[in-house]
Amino acid sequence: GENVEQHPSTLSVQEGDSAVIKCTYSDSASNYFPWYKQELGKGPQLIIDIRSNVGEKKDQRIAVTLNKTAKHFSLHITETQPEDSAVYFCAAIFGSSNTGKLIFGQGTTLQVKP
Amino acid sequence: DAGVIQSPRHEVTEMGQEVTLRCKPISGHDYLFWYRQTMMRGLELLIYFNNNVPIDDSGMPEDRFSAKMPNASFSTLKIQPSEPRDSAVYFCASSLRVAFTDTQYFGPGTRLTVL
Numbered sequence: 001g002e003n004v005e006q007h008p009s010t011l012s013v014q015e016g017d018s019a020v021i022k023c024t025y026s027d028s029a030s031n032y033f034p035w036y037k038q039e040l041g042k043g044p045q046l047i048i049d050i051r052s053n054v055g056e057k058k059d060q061r062i063a064v065t066l067n068k069t070a071k072h073f074s075l076h077i078t079e080t081q082p083e084d085s086a087v088y089f090c091a092a093i094f095g096s097s098n099t100g101k102l103i104f105g106q107g108t109t110l111q112v113k114p
Numbered sequence: 115d116a117g118v119i120q121s122p123r124h125e126v127t128e129m130g131q132e133v134t135l136r137c138k139p140i141s142g143h144d145y146l147f148w149y150r151q152t153m154m155r156g157l158e159l160l161i162y163f164n165n166n167v168p169i170d171d172s173g174m175p176e177d178r179f180s181a182k183m184p185n186a187s188f189s190t191l192k193i194q195p196s197e198p199r200d201s202a203v204y205f206c207a208s209s210l211r212v213a214f215t216d217t218q219y220f221g222p223g224t225r226l227t228v229l
Contacts (some may be wrong), residue, residue, distance in 0.1 A: 006201055029124075030214045032214065034217075034218075041222070042222055043118070043205050043207070043221050043222050043223050044205075044220050045220065046217045046219075049217075051215075065159050086134065089156075089157065093214050093215065096213070097163070097212045097213060097214055098169075098212060098213045098217045099169065099170070099213070100213075101157065101170070101173075101214065102214050102218070104156055104157040105156070106156050107156065107157075
């Protein structure tokens with residue numbers, strides 16, 4: 001079935017350390033993998049995404065890696081800051097771009113301690 | 115642009131009452147989505163529209179739920195009658211040209227509590 005597993009559910013790091021969140025997906029045909037950040041009381045906001053034709057994408061302190069063979073992808077945040085504290089969701093597309101759906105992981109609560 | 119606008123931000127109602135949630139998508143966006151977020155089930159897609167036409171409502175949990183999009187700038191999600199298990203945060207989102215590989219912009223959500 002359509003499933004995205006996300007780990008860990010909570011993650012606490014010291015400011016300046018790196019944080020890694022991992023996701024696995026069930027459909028080998030999935031080809032689009034966004035990551036969303038949700039701050040308290042707000043809606044999710046896209047922070048980075050990756051498509052299946054690349055293995056890694058970076059945007060300043062954030063990077064995402066994709067291993068299609070193993071069907072898993074990861075979010076890496078370097079030099080974490082207190083404002084990185086939030087809930088992070090991975091997602092994978094199941095079906096086509098316009099008639100499929102995004103399936104979200106259960107979320108990871110990241111706490112960055114000053 | 116003001117982003118996706120949702121109202122009300124909080125709604126408390128009693129079981130059996132009708133609840134209407136409202137959404138204004140970003141101007142010019144072709145797609146509008148309604149999601150529900152709970153601790154148990156996470157973020158779930160309920161229904162989405164393309165150019166005001168419902169495309170997939172397979173995520174709508176029961177016939178008590180209905181959604182409409184009478185024009186490009188307004189959508190409603192209605193629950194009638196409401197039940198305590200409907201308590202959740204409901205998000206509206208919109209995307210520009212492609213449903214699931216264009217960025218989905220989420221509104222701030224409506225926190226619904228059914229007593």
